[in-house]
Amino acid sequence: MLFSLLFNRKSHLKNSPLQLFIRQSFGFKPKNIELYTQAFVHKSVAKKNPRGLKISNERLEFLGDSVLSTIVSEYLFEKFPDQDEGYLTQMRSKIVSRKSLNSLGEKIGLEPFVKYLKGNFPYKSLLGNVFEALFGAIYLDKGYNKAKEVFIKCILEHYVDLENLEANNIDYKSQLLIYCQKNKLSLEFKTIKEETVNGSINFTMGAFINDELKGQSTDLSKRSAKQAAAEIVYQEII
Amino acid sequence: MLFSLLFNRKSHLKNSPLQLFIRQSFGFKPKNIELYTQAFVHKSVAKKNPRGLKISNERLEFLGDSVLSTIVSEYLFEKFPDQDEGYLTQMRSKIVSRKSLNSLGEKIGLEPFVKYLKGNFPYKSLLGNVFEALFGAIYLDKGYNKAKEVFIKCILEHYVDLENLEANNIDYKSQLLIYCQKNKLSLEFKTIKEETVNGSINFTMGAFINDELKGQSTDLSKRSAKQAAAEIVYQEII
Numbered sequence: 317m318l319f320s321l322l323f324n325r326k327s328h329l330k331n332s333p334l335q336l337f338i339r340q341s342f343g344f345k346p347k348n349i350e351l352y353t354q355a356f357v358h359k360s361v362a363k364k365n366p367r368g369l370k371i372s373n374e375r376l377e378f379l380g381d382s383v384l385s386t387i388v389s390e391y392l393f394e395k396f397p398d399q400d401e402g403y404l405t406q407m408r409s410k411i412v413s414r415k416s417l418n419s420l421g422e423k424i425g426l427e428p429f430v431k432y433l434k435g436n437f438p439y440k441s442l443l444g445n446v447f448e449a450l451f452g453a454i455y456l457d458k459g460y461n462k463a464k465e466v467f468i469k470c471i472l473e474h475y476v477d478l479e480n481l482e483a484n485n486i487d488y489k490s491q492l493l494i495y496c497q498k499n500k501l502s503l504e505f506k507t508i509k510e511e512t513v514n515g516s517i518n519f520t521m522g523a524f525i526n527d528e529l530k531g532q533s534t535d536l537s538k539r540s541a542k543q544a545a546a547e548i549v550y551q552e553i554i
Numbered sequence: 555m556l557f558s559l560l561f562n563r564k565s566h567l568k569n570s571p572l573q574l575f576i577r578q579s580f581g582f583k584p585k586n587i588e589l590y591t592q593a594f595v596h597k598s599v600a601k602k603n604p605r606g607l608k609i610s611n612e613r614l615e616f617l618g619d620s621v622l623s624t625i626v627s628e629y630l631f632e633k634f635p636d637q638d639e640g641y642l643t644q645m646r647s648k649i650v651s652r653k654s655l656n657s658l659g660e661k662i663g664l665e666p667f668v669k670y671l672k673g674n675f676p677y678k679s680l681l682g683n684v685f686e687a688l689f690g691a692i693y694l695d696k697g698y699n700k701a702k703e704v705f706i707k708c709i710l711e712h713y714v715d716l717e718n719l720e721a722n723n724i725d726y727k728s729q730l731l732i733y734c735q736k737n738k739l740s741l742e743f744k745t746i747k748e749e750t751v752n753g754s755i756n757f758t759m760g761a762f763i764n765d766e767l768k769g770q771s772t773d774l775s776k777r778s779a780k781q782a783a784a785e786i787v788y789q790e791i792i
Contacts, residue, residue, distance in 0.1 A: 367636045378639035379631050382624040389620040390693075393613060398605045401616035455628075460698040513772045513782075518751075534751045544751075 334429055341424055342466045348457050351376070355449035358432035358442060373449035380452030384412055387464045391472065402539055403485065410481050411472070417444030423475050426450070488546040492523070495554055501525050505542045508532055523549045572667055579662055580704045586695050589614070593687035596670035596680060611687035618690030622650055625702045629710065640777060641723065648719050649710070655682030661713050664688070726784040730761070733792055739763050743780045746770055761787045 334353060338346055346352050355373050362372035388411050392404045410416060421427075421443030430446055432439060455463040489505075496503040502525065509520035521541035522532040531552070533544035572591060576584055584590050593611050600610035626649050630642045648654060659665075659681030668684055670677060693701040727743075734741040740763065747758035759779035760770040769790070771782035 365636070369636045369638060374639040375631060375642065378642050379624075379627050382620065382627040386617075386620040386624045386698075389617050393617050393694075398603070398607045400607060401612040404613065404616050456631075460624075511772075513756075518772075534749075534756075 337425070337429065342454070342470050344458065344462070344466070346457055351453040351457050352450065355380075355453040356426075356429045356431055356446055358430060358439065358446075360433035360435075360439070361431050373446060376449035376452035376456075377445050378452070379455065380448035380450065381412075383451050383455045383460070383463055384417075384448060384467065386460075387467050388412055388472075390464070391468060395478075402543075405540075406485055406543075407478075407481060410484070411476060414441050414444050416476075417441075417447045420444075420471060420475055421447035424471070486547075486550075487543075488550045489543055491554070492546045492550050495550075496525060502527070505545065507538070509534075521545050525549070575663070575667065580692070580708050582696065582700065582704070584695055589691040589695050590688065593618075593691040594664075594667045594669055594684055596668060596677065596684075598671035598673075598677070599669050611684060614687035614690035614694075615683050616690070617693065618686035618688065619650075621689050621693045621698070621701055622655075622686060622705065624698075625705050626650055626710075628702070629706060633716070643778075644723055645716075645719060648722070649714060652679050652682050654714075655679075655685045658682075658709060658713055659685035662709070724785075725781075726788045727781055729792070730784045730788050733788075734763060740765070743783065745776070747772075759783050763787070 332349065334356070335346060335349055338344070338352060354371065355376050357372050359370060359372035359374060362370040365371050385408065388408050389404070392407050396404060396407070418441055424447075426443050426446050430442065432442065451463055451467065454466060493503055495501075504524045504527075506522050506524060507519060508522045508529075509518075511518045511520070518534050518536060519538045519541045520532055520534040521538055522529045523542070523545040524530065531545045531548035533541050533548060535541035535544060570587070572594070573584060573587055576582070576590060592609065593614050595610050597608060597610035597612060600608040603609050623646065626646050627642070630637075630645050634642060634645070656679055662685075664681050664684050668680065670680065689701055689705065692704060731741055733739075742762045742765070744760050744762060745757060746760045746767075747756075749756045749758070756772050756774060757776045757779045758770055758772040759776055760767045761780070761783040762768065769783045769786035771779050771786060773779035773782060
């Protein structure tokens with residue numbers, strides 16, 4: 317009887333749709349399926365544990381977010397040995413942005429497994445968050461190197477068009493400078509505002525052409541704020 | 555002659571102050587010492603490689619930043635099984651903040667090894683950036699698990715006072731609510747502004763007591779902006 321119960325339990329887990337999905341999508345067999353199950357629980361349907369914590373995918377998402385960022389950072393570091401950290405940061409932002417992760421989550425077919433309260437409004441970033449939580453689960457279940465292997469082989473090299481991302485990675489500051497030099501205009505970037513927001517400094521940088529403010533942007537780094545300000549002006553005048 | 559050259563070279567590397575420092579501080583012998591040497595090169599003294607890239611520590615810093623975030627995320631995830639991701643995020647921010655990493659870099663004595671142009675002005679975050687780059691180097695040289703082991707054993711458990719960080723992790727929103735209830739005041743948080751900054755949405759949230767704006771803060775999440783606004787008001791009135 318006990319044997320039969322154990323046997324049934326095991327065979328039930330083996331054949332669960334989620335387990336099958338993971339084996340088919342990522343080519344491995346989960347050790348601790350509970351982790352994966354939890355990765356698909358949106359907070360809208362989460363129950364509280366005896367100590368008052370809502371058992372949703374949010375903690376796994378917190379973890380997976382960092383894990384994905386590290387995997388992508390190393391991948392780009394190796395792939396682009398002659399690009400500076402500004403370029404790598406831009407490329408990473410594109411790969412792990414909300415929009416990109418939502419789209420990856422959709423492409424690999426996460427939606428049918430997600431447990432959430434289906435209401436009249438869509439949850440923003442639902443699939444992207446599940447995607448992150450899933451990689452938090454893989455990391456805890458199989459370790460960092462497996463998570464890296466799976467993400468690179470089954471996601472990055474399959475669904476992410478690096479060349480296309482690179483083509484969009486225009487250095488607007490340099491382009492704007494070239495344009496201004498050609499047209500004998502002066503171009504200068506100045507700090508308009510420095511503001512402490514939640515312990516970090518936000519820089520607002522302005523792009524000035526012939527001393528006239530043409531565009532401005534705010535970011536945690538001056539370099540990024542300048543780039544974004546340059547992009548605004550570039551899109552407008554070129 | 556060749557033997558003697560090889561021997562001298564090897565013995566030189568074995569005895570370099572940086573190699574000794576790493577062995578003494580972290581208990582392991584670097585495989586590729588070049589990576590560690592590069593981690594200490596500030597951009598102010600970096601030379602360009604033949605393809606025009608400045609060989610400073612900035613690429614390693616880009617990598618190390620993510621690596622540290624993942625290590626700390628997992629550590630907190632395991633350490634606080636009953637805290638939600640908001641709590642974990644706050645704790646992680648404190649451990650990997652510029653201020654904290656600068657202080658850790660100082661405590662473990664990185665300064666004598668840093669190569670930078672000594673001018674009249676101090677470089678902001680010099681040691682924190684080297685600290686990140688160093689963990690980028692450890693990660694590339696010895697792998698993720700070694701970097702994790704070293705950071706937890708030699709840094710986190712040695713220099714970071716988690717209990718003190720936790721004590722400072724006050725939920726100002728709840729505290730402010732308790733205060734307002736006691737004093738029969740109404741407390742409300744409202745969105746003052748939503749602004750797209752470099753592709754992300756910045757929320758400015760205001761804390762209103764009896765419909766009067768008492769404090770406001772801006773952040774990428776409404777939750778964090780509310781907390782920060784609550785902290786401002788809390789510090790002022792309680």
